[in-house]
Amino acid sequence: ASLTTAPTITTTAVTGSAVGSYPISASGAVSSNYTISYGTNGTLTVTPVALTITADDQSKTYGSANPALTASYTGFVNGDTAASLTTAPTITTTAVTGSAVGSYPISASGAVSSNYTISYIDGNLTVTTATLTITADDQSKTYGSANPALTASYTGFVNGDTVASLTTAPTITTTAVAGSAVGSYLITASGAVSSNYTISYIDGNLTVTTATLTITSDDQSKTYGSANPVLTASYTGFVNGDTAASLTTAPTITTIAVAGSSVGSYPISASGAVSSNYTISYIDGNLTVTTVTLTITADDQSKTYGSANPVLTASYAGFVNGDTAASLTTAPTITTTAVAGSSVGSYPISASGAVSSNYTISYGTNGTLTVTPVALTITADDQSKTYGSANPALTASYT
Known part of the structure; x- marks a missing residue:
């Protein structure tokens, strides 16, 4: 002072x-x-100030690239920042893109500054599970067939993983069996295990489609004029042990032919069968009406020698359905070799030429025209002569 x-x-x-x-x-x-x-x-x-560099905690999902690694700084003074360091720290982790789910250290090191005494605190990189969705694939099969192989699709695999990368593969099941009726049945996946994935499931559907059933009307035949036979059908395509009795509604089998239908071919049709398990198609059959045998026999006749031939007639065996000779397309021609002047004797009467599409016509044994003798009376004519004269010519009269 x-x-x-x-x-x-x-x-x-x-x-x-x-x-x-x-x-x-x-x-x-x-x-x-x-x-x-x-x-x-x-x-x-x-003198240097204490600077603590702390590696920041980070997280990422399994299979993704590592995030940017950063650090926090405690102790900067004088407005300093990380940019004030002579050498910035290197921040590393042992985790890589493919590292499994878990916790990995993040380390900072190598920072240089003459103004700070630097220490480090590690952080953690937490690898979390990726999301994996397992979808049971839709499938289909026809009624009565074995179940197809059940498969699944995977959405979310990373890091080159496949189903082989799972600790336990999923079990894929359905409630449908070989005999399950037409309809839709759930396909479910479950039980997959992996520490690297959070697994969810989406159900699929097994669609059981109709089998093809063909109902074929059986061919039948009957003769003209007879009642229709019982109409039946054959089945192609039944599965699962089914028979016609398994149909909800049996087919109706009909034909346009009736007892009186002419010779020919008539369709037999099946229709109206119902089953939820089959797609049903039909094939027509044929009812063939065949000819009946008709036998025409020329009737026996007689006449006297010299008289005109009588009317020649015939008898018929085999007409059906109320038919008569008038039902023939062409009536038979009845002939004999005898004529008015034929001598006493027997002459054949034959029938031929009758036509009918409904009959197979045959002819019986020929009839016979019998020519009988005529009564002839011969009367000796009366005569006269004179006594002592020669006898006259003797004559007769014929009646």
């Missing part, structure tokens, strides 16, 4: 001066009583 002017003490260091040694000097002191000199400068030593 005795100095006229106190010394000024200064240093070149400022608040933001880097770590190091800075001179402290005194000057400017004034006193009339003293010759003032200054000793060796003092030293201002700037």
Whole structure:
């Protein structure tokens, strides 16, 4: 306090001066009583500050690329930031893209700054499960067939994984069996295991479609004029032990032919069968109406010698359906070799030429035209002569 002017003490260091040694000097002191000199400068030593670099915790899903690794800084002073470091820290982790689910250390190291004493705290990279969706594939089969192989599709595999990468593959099941009726049945997947995935499931459907059933009307035959036979059908395509009795509604089998239908072919049709398990198609059959045997026999006749031939007739055996000779397309021609002047004797009567599409016509044994003698009376004519004369010519009359 005795100095006229106190010394000024200064240093070149400022608040933001880097770590190091800075001179402290005194000057400017004034006193009339003293010759003032200054000793060796003092030293201002700037020492490092503690800086803690903490690797930030991170997370990623399994199979994804590592996130950007960052760090937090505790201890910066003087407005410093990470950019103030001579060398920024290197931040690394042992985890890679394909690392399994788990926790991996994140380490910071290698930062350089003369102004800081640097320490490090590790962080953690948490690898979380990826989402894997297992979808049971839709399938179809026809009624009565064995179940197809059940499969699944996978959405969400990463890192080159496949179903072979699962610890336990899924079990894929359905409630449908070989004999299940037409309809839709759930296909479910379950039981898959993997530590790297959170697994969810989507059901599929097994669609049982109709089998093809063909109903064929059986061919039948009958003779003209007879009642229709029992109409039947054959079945192609039944499965699962089914028979006609398995149909909800049996087919109706009909024909346009009736008892009196002419010889020919008539369709037999099946229709109206119902079953939810079959797609039903039909094939027509044929009812063949065949000819009946008709036998035409020329009737025996007689006449006397010299008379005209009688009307020649015939008898018929085999007409059906109320038919008569008038039903023939062409009536038979009935002939004999005898004529009006034919001598007494037997002459054949034959029938031929009858036509009918409904009959197979045959002819019986020929009839016989018998020519019988005519009664002839011969009367000796009366005669006369004179006594002693020769007898006259003797004559007769014929009746």
